């Protein structure tokens with residue numbers, strides 16, 4: 049049994065030295081120069097110019113910076129750009145089809161007026177997309193009855209959606225319509241539905 | 243540190259960081275050519291204090307250094323390396339001090355300045371003798387309500403990007419609720435003609451009041467950019483936003499109110515205590531709802547201000563009404579319980595049939611129907627009046643209600659509508675959209691008036707190069723700017739038809755304009771197609787486009803400018819308010835003191851509703867703010883250091899998705915021919931009003947505890963005689 053080799057590719061000797069790395073963002077490989085402590089959020093916004101991902105707190109408290117790495121939602125303000133180098137990063141800009149057709153979740157948000165100022169919205173939508181994937185993987189939430197064994201997609205009723213979306217603050221308080229939007233897409237894509 | 247002075251500053255280490263361009267301290271920051279005057283009738287400043295101009299420290303969080311660097315990381319790192327030594331003094335903060343910074347027990351301002359939206363209000367109101375009326379009251383209620391400091395916390399951070407196009411031309415990209423105000427403010431402070439300053443705010447991620455006034459970060463960014471000879475972007479951190487762009491001040495409101503045995507209000511006295519910075523008086527008029535809401539024959543209000551080591555507070559969603567309605571509606575509920583009268587019935591007995599401030603008629607008022615429809619939708623009749631009488635398993639259930647109301651503000655506004663031969667129309671105004679749907683309502687009004695599909699109308703907003711629109715504040719933008727856009731579109735429509743009917747050789751020459759209509763770019767006569775199009779009419783006239791300007795000018799009624807409220811009121815022929823009723827149901831866990839709001843039902847009469855979807859969203863948002871005021875929001879102050887201690891979104895509580903129940907919003911049809919040509923009263927602010935009182939009453943109804951310190955947190959319910967002790 050061989051112990052995994054420590055990852056020394058970017059071992060930092062000079063904390064001020066910029067490092068160059070490749071990030072895969074929305075299917076495209078982009079070379080960026082970042083400092084070792086540059087967050088993925090700042091790398092996306094300041095270096096790559098993808099400003100759709102928003103900074104609301106820079107502290108992991110609001111969810112505005114939510115992006116997907118390999119389909120899982122992460123807070124990009126709490127993720128170092130360096131540590132995201134092996135993953136496939138999806139931001140709000142990468143959700144619509146190349147021809148501009150909106151992702152069903154984007155369309156549902158617009159239809160249900162699930163936003164007011166729209167600042168939290170990219171994070172909400174990225175979270176919502178991941179919520180469906182999490183439910184498909186049968187992952188329970190804090191609102192899931194522990195006695196209930198989840199097989200197939202976890203139930204996404206109102207309480208489940210609210211709980212699973214509670215990491216994304218909306219100061220405009222568009223929550224009710226966010227729930228309606230997520231619910232609509234959840235129902236339309238429920239694999240157990242005939 | 244909240245009070246004292248900088249003794250020494252050392253910037254050497256900071257300047258040595260690679261990537262650092264400039265380091266500014268109060269010693270090296272370029273000075274403003276002129277300092278803000280407060281009040282200023284043309285410009286709304288958030289604060290007249292100019293930081294980075296000398297070494298004195300007035301409040302914790304005051305800017306004392308700025309680093310410009312090539313990267314955010316370098317700037318942030320270098321800022322930590324500026325070394326300061328301070329001479330600290332004991333700060334004065336909190337409302338329980340005996341003497342303030344001026345060595346006084348506070349002062350009572352004769353008038354208070356609420357910016358150009360509301361002008362001056364008297365610091366004290368006297369209608370009859372509130373104190374004397376109380377002597378004759380069969381029932382008297384006396385109490386102090388303690389309301390916490392609240393921060394706007396829009397999700398978008400506050401930011402300025404300043405770019406000098408030449409030595410005397412500035413473009414400022416600003417998180418602004420009012421680009422014209424930012425332009426005027428920056429021009430004045432920087433000594434530039436207004437036309438040399440352009441302010442752009444294409445999208446704004448929420449504001450709630452804090453992005454309306456001009457604050458120091460904007461002019462600091464402009465000064466820094468000038469000195470560096472390069473554009474500068476200054477983004478406040480979330481923590482910095484707690485001391486840089488205002489807040490709703492902590493306030494203690496002492497109320498004495500009396501009624502007859504039948505529940506008819508006789509009189510009240512209201513005294514508000516709050517803190518203000520050394521350099522100016524700021525106080526939100528929390529007593530204001532007592533002046534208009536009920537038939538209250540005698541009223542005396544005062545406000546006492548303590549000078550303290552704090553930054554200036556400012557407008558926050560429904561200034562005056564949010565705290566004032568809370569206290570007033572709580573008092574109505576307490577009186578109702580005292581008298582054994584249903585809370586709705588008590589309100590009906592004190593319904594103000596005329597505008598109490600001057601006895602004039604209301605422009606429209608459907609409050610009684612709001613109560614009736616709300617009670618029906620909520621199921622108010624199922625409430626058993628006795629506290630602690632409703633349960634569900636282990637949970638104590640409580641129901642409460644309150645009135646809601648907001649003043650209708652009106653502001654001068656301009657808009658321009660242009661139609662082109664491509665069939666596309668533009669509607670343009672400098673207004674911003676902070677989440678309220680500015681672009682949508684402008685397009686909608688224009689499309690309706692010009693008979694165009696919505697997709698054929700584009701909105702241009704958020705730029706001082708466009709016709710001047712007012713501040714997005716006071717729930718007044720849709721009504722004021724919408725009326726201007728309507729006027730522009732109406733004029734344009736008339737001009738198109740005049741061209742069609744007045745041009746010799748036109749197939750419609752000589753037609754009566756009144757018979758004609760516009761429909762999807764075509765011109766109809768008597769409802770039938772004429773084969774003529776708007777584009778054709780323009781082309782025949784040799785035009786590629788045609789524009790009209792529209793203006794809404796409420797005259798003396800929009801801005802109270804004389805400083806004489808009686809005279810200004812006289813110019814207003816009617817009392818103008820939106821009204822509503824809000825109902826809340828809570829469930830309280832008696833063991834843990836946890837309060838969950840289970841239902842909120844609101845019924846509103848807000849004039850004409852232009853866009854039901856957007857209006858409902860505004861109300862849902864506002865009601866959630868009211869719930870937040872009741873149960874969540876408090877910025878804590880550590881009095882020893884004069885610092886806010888929870889300046890982040892994990893410890894400053896706002897509701898998350900799961901905290902918020904289903905909110906049922908209904909609008910009553912509320913035609914109002916007086917307020918403006920659109921008949922729109924505005925929906926942005928009324929939502930927050932009354933909610934906290936309804937929830938506080940529901941908590942009382944569930945637990946039997948009257949709590950007057952807001953927000954109501956679980957420990958208050960577990961305090962002393964613990965609520966589960968009487969459990970059976």
Ligand code: FES
Pocket residue numbers: 102103104105106107108109110111112113114123124125126
């Ligand atoms: S910006 Fe990342 S959680 Fe707020």
Ligand code: FES
Pocket residue numbers: 162163164165166167168169217218219220221222397447448677
């Ligand atoms: S839409 Fe404004 S914060 Fe969510």
